[in-house]
Amino acid sequence: MPIIPDRDPNEAYEVVPMKAEPYGPPPTWWTVTCNGIPVHHFTPEARGDAERYATDPAYRLSRERQYAHDRPSPSRVTARQTRGPGR
Numbered sequence: 001m002p003i004i005p006d007r008d009p010n011e012a013y014e015v016v017p018m019k020a021e022p023y024g025p026p027p028t029w030w031t032v033t034c035n036g037i038p039v040h041h042f043t044p045e046a047r048g049d050a051e052r053y054a055t056d057p058a059y060r061l062s063r064e065r066q067y068a069h070d071r072p073s074p075s076r077v078t079a080r081q082t083r084g085p086g087r
Contacts, residue, residue, distance in 0.1 A: 013039075013054035015047070 018029040018041065030042045030050040040063070042050040052059050 015050045015054050 012035050014033050016031050016033060018025055018027050018031050020027040025041050028044045030044070030047055031038045032040045032042070032050055032053050040050075040053055042053070053063060
């Protein structure tokens with residue numbers, strides 16, 4: 001998303017009720033949109049989380065998914081270390 005000068009990027013986010021769709025979440029859920037595009041859905045009980053997602057950039061980053069190939073790999077363990085002594 002391009003940055004627009006003299007505009008707060010958080011103003012692009014809005015919390016709206018979920019529209020009824022045949023294969024989407026129920027219409028009681030909340031949707032956070034960015035420039036009119038749905039970016040995240042929240043349950044009816046999580047309206048506060050939806051508001052926080054729309055206004056807090058750090059919270060948005062914390063809610064992003066991390067995939068296995070994006071995570072730092074754990075230190076390598078050799079077969080001898082996993083078997084234990086004397087085996």
